Amino acid sequence: MGSYVPSTPAERQQMLEAVGLKDYRDLYKDVPEEMYLDRPLNIPAGMSELEVRRAVTAMAENNTRFSTILRGAGAYDHVIPSIVSYIPAKEEFLTAYTPYQAEMSQGVLQSIFEYQTMICELTGMDVSNASVYDGATAAAEAAAMCRDRKRTVTLISGAAHPDTIATVRTYCYGTGHELRVVPCKDGRTDPDALREMLTPDVASFYVQQPNFFGQFEDGEGLGQAVHAAGALYIMGCNPIALGIMKTPRDCGADIAVGEAQPLGLPLSYGGPYLGYMASTSKLMRKLPGRIVGETVDAKGERAYVLSLQAREQHIRREKASSNICSNEALCALTAGLYLSVMGPKGLAEAARQSMSKAHYLAGKLCSLPGVSLKYQGPYFHEFVTVLPKAEEVLSALQANGILGGLPIEGGVLWCATEKVSRAQLDKTVAIVKEVLEA
Numbered sequence: 001m002g003s004y005v006p007s008t009p010a011e012r013q014q015m016l017e018a019v020g021l022k023d024y025r026d027l028y029k030d031v032p033e034e035m036y037l038d039r040p041l042n043i044p045a046g047m048s049e050l051e052v053r054r055a056v057t058a059m060a061e062n063n064t065r066f067s068t069i070l071r072g073a074g075a076y077d078h079v080i081p082s083i084v085s086y087i088p089a090k091e092e093f094l095t096a097y098t099p100y101q102a103e104m105s106q107g108v109l110q111s112i113f114e115y116q117t118m119i120c121e122l123t124g125m126d127v128s129n130a131s132v133y134d135g136a137t138a139a140a141e142a143a144a145m146c147r148d149r150k151r152t153v154t155l156i157s158g159a160a161h162p163d164t165i166a167t168v169r170t171y172c173y174g175t176g177h178e179l180r181v182v183p184c185k186d187g188r189t190d191p192d193a194l195r196e197m198l199t200p201d202v203a204s205f206y207v208q209q210p211n212f213f214g215q216f217e218d219g220e221g222l223g224q225a226v227h228a229a230g231a232l233y234i235m236g237c238n239p240i241a242l243g244i245m246k247t248p249r250d251c252g253a254d255i256a257v258g259e260a261q262p263l264g265l266p267l268s269y270g271g272p273y274l275g276y277m278a279s280t281s282k283l284m285r286k287l288p289g290r291i292v293g294e295t296v297d298a299k300g301e302r303a304y305v306l307s308l309q310a311r312e313q314h315i316r317r318e319k320a321s322s323n324i325c326s327n328e329a330l331c332a333l334t335a336g337l338y339l340s341v342m343g344p345k346g347l348a349e350a351a352r353q354s355m356s357k358a359h360y361l362a363g364k365l366c367s368l369p370g371v372s373l374k375y376q377g378p379y380f381h382e383f384v385t386v387l388p389k390a391e392e393v394l395s396a397l398q399a400n401g402i403l404g405g406l407p408i409e410g411g412v413l414w415c416a417t418e419k420v421s422r423a424q425l426d427k428t429v430a431i432v433k434e435v436l437e438a
Contacts (some may be wrong), residue, residue, distance in 0.1 A: 012024070064398075065401075066398075066401055066402060066403040067401040067402070067424075068401060068402040068403065068420060068424045068427075068428065069267075069402075069403045069415075069419075069420070070361070070397075070402065070403060070404055070405055070414055070415060070416060070420065070428060071403050071404065071405055071406050071413075071414075071415055072381070072382050072406075072413070072415030072417075073161070073212070073382075073406045073413055073415070074135070074161050074163065074259060074261075075261060075267055075273075076240070076261065076262045076267075076381075076415065076417055077267055077417055077419055078240065078262050078350060078354075078417050078418065078419060079350070079417075079418060079419050080264050080266060080338070081264075081338070081341050081342070083337070083341060084264040084334060084337045084338045084341055085264075085266075085334075087333070087337055088330055088333050088334045088337070092107070093108070093111075093329075093330060093333055094330065106303065106304055108329055108333075109292050109304035109305070109306070110292075110304050111329065111332070111333045111336060112130045112290070112292040112304075112329055112332055112333075113292040113293070113294060113304050114336050114340070115128075115130055115332040115333065115335060115336035115339075116128040116129070116130055116291070116292060118336055118339045118340070119276050119278050120278055122239060122242050122247070122339070123237070123242065123247055123248050123249060123256035123276075123278045124247030124248060124249025124250060124256075125248065125249055125253075125255075125256050125278035125279055125280060126278075126279070126280050126281040126284065127278065127279060127280075127281060127284045127287065127291065128276065128277065128278035128279075128287075128291075129277050129278075129287045129288065129289040129290060129291050130289065130290055130291070130292065130328060130329065130332045131288070131289025131290040131324050131328050132257075132274070132275030132276070132277050132288070132289055132324060132328065133273070133274075133275055133324075133328065134259055134261075134271065134273040134274065134275045135161075135164065135236060135257065135258050135259025135260070135261075135273070135275045135276075136161070136163050136164040136166075136167035136168070136259075136275070137167060137275050137324075138236070138257035138258065138259075138275030138276065138277045139156075139160075139164050139167065139168055139206055139234065139236050139257050140167050140168045140170070140171035141171075141257075141275075141277065141288050141289075141322055141324060142204070142206070142234045142255045142257050142277065142279075143156075143168055143171065143172070143179075143203075143204055143206060143234065144171060144175070144288075144321060144322060145255065145279070145283060145286040145287070145288070145321070145322075146203040146204035146231075146232040146234070146254075146255070147177060147203045147204075148203065150200075150201070151200075151201055151202060151203035151230075151231065152177050152178065152201060152203060153177070153178045153179075153180060153199070153201045153202045153203060154168065154172060154177065154178070154179050154180070154202075154203060154204055154205075154206070155179075155180050155181075155182055155194070155197055155198070155202055155204065155205040155206070155231075156168055156179060156180075156181055156182065156205070156206045156207075157181075157182050157184070157189040157205075157206065157207045157208060157211065157217070158181045158182055158183050158184045158189070159184045159187065159188055159189050159207075159208065159211035159212055159213060159215070159217070160206065160207065160208040160211060160212060160236065161208060161212045162212070164206075164208065164236065165179075165181065168206070180197060180202075182194045182197055182205070186375055186376070186377065187211075187213045187215045187374065187375030187377060187384070188211065188213075188215050188217055188218070188375075188377055189207055189211070189217055189218075189222060191218065191221060191222060191225060194222065194225055194226075195225050195229075198225065198226065198228075198229035198231060199229075200229075200230070202229065202231045203231060203232065204226075204231055204232040204233070204234055204254075204255075205222070205226045205231055205232075205233060205234065206234040206235075206236060207219070207222055207234070207235055207236070208235075208236045208237075209235055209236065209237045209238070209241070209245070209248075209251075210238060210241055210379060210380040210382065212413075213374075213375055213379075213382070213383075213384050213413065214358075214379040214380055214381065214382025214383045214384070214413070214415075215375055215377045215378070215379050216245070216377065216378045216379060216380065219235060219246065219248075219251035219252075219253075220246075220250075220251045220252060223235075223251050223252035223253060224252065227252060232254040232255065232283075233251075233252055233253045233254050233255075234253065234254065234255045234256075234257065235248040235251060235253040235255070235256050235257070236256075236257050236258050237256060237257075237258045238258060238259075238262065238380065239258055239259075239260055239262055239263050239276065240262045240263075240347065240350055240351050240354065240381075241351055241380050241381075242347075242351075243344070243347035243348040243349075243350065243351035243352075244348050244351040244352060244355070245351075245380075248278075249280075254279060254280055254282075254283060255277070255278070255279045255280075255283060256276075256277075256278045256279070257275065257276065257277050257278075258275070258276055259273060259274070259275060259276075260273070260274040260275065260276045260331070260332075260335045261273045261274065263334070263335035263338045263339060264334045264335055264337060264338030265331060265334055265335065272328075272330075272331055273331070274328050274331035274332060274334075274335055275328075276335070277289075284308070285308060286321065287308070288321070288322030288324040289322070289324040290306055291306070291307045291308050292304055292305070292306060292307065293305055293306075293307035293308075349418070350417075350418045351380075353417075353418035354380070354381035354416060354417045354418050355380055355381050357381070357416040357417070357418065357420055357422075357425065358379070358380070358381040358382065358383060358414070358415065358416040360416075360422070360425060361414060361416050361425050361428070361429070362383050362385070362414070364425065364426070364429040365385055365387075365414070365429060365432060366385065368429070368432060368433050368436055369436060370386075370387075370388040370436060371385055371386065371387055371388070371432075371436075372385065372386050373385060373386075374386055374410055374411045381415055381416055381417060382413060382414065382415045383413075383414055384408065384410070384411040384412065384413050384414075385405070385411050385412055385414060386410070386411050387405075387411060387412045387432075388436060389435055389436060390407055390411075390412055391407075392435050393412075393431075393432050393435045393436070394407070394412070396431050396432075396434070396435045397428060397431055397432070400427070400431055402424075402427070402428055402431070404428070
């Protein structure tokens, strides 16, 4: 990025003279003289590169770095092949923004097209976009896609991530629509409650798979109930779990969304993350954001273009069904690279190992006195345990460089991915045992 200089002093002077000005100060001639800052800013003197490195390193030392992470709840610590981090850091990608000028952005557009294609293969859907901020936003945008004049109410499972529920509620508040939360039963969506709440004014129902508690929902059964009531079915799926579980399309979903952070995006302080979004061809024209399509140019050669762009999203915002206008191409490139490098077998192996290690950890923890699974249904790589002395246990784990599960109402939500070893899991269980027996 440092090699990019927009113009030279001579070029800037030439531009000023072209518009009849002698100096850049003439651009501000209408600003009162007393408003000018004609003295140096009161800021500290600059530091050398070595001094800056020392200062930043000292700040970084205040961070807690865990050697073992057993917490998920929406952000997951997976193995990221080095090439997945290397390529997006190249200057050509890192400095690129919204690819409006298609003829100048063929490489970026192709990377988005490839990402969209892989998301469609992963979800079983017909079309995907590439411009949604995160998984919670994708859920809210999907709900907005489904509403019409007669059906304006959105239903969401109470077993979905609390942040997703909050984001969808915020969107509904902003547009004056109603959100109703379907209650849980034994850690999963209550199907009987859902059927009762599927009134004629309901536009859609959103369920998370696996849900916030790690439990697998009855994706097909819930979808059948939703469609029987004439509503649309939205599934928010963990993309790693899609390596081994049924696709949203197989479960009858009309729209598939989710958080793509597990696909090569590292854990960080809140992002940037990536919401993936795909739908059936029937809803294609309602998808927000950017969709890249493949075509041919005047010479008959393959080319990529932005397709189905609703100008209302950009300039007639009061008429827009969505105001998603930013560009998630760098994160989409990263996710696409991850899927390409891992391949179907690698993704399935990451999913199988994550699930296996989570079940191993759960079995070991539940062999300790007082520890038990809160929910008995099948789960992926997260689970909730009833845990005595939870605060003491988590503090002891932290003191040993282990980030334990997330305290939630009624227990602790644990997570294991393919990244943790059996030795790390055994060490965790030994520390928990020591605290409980003290």
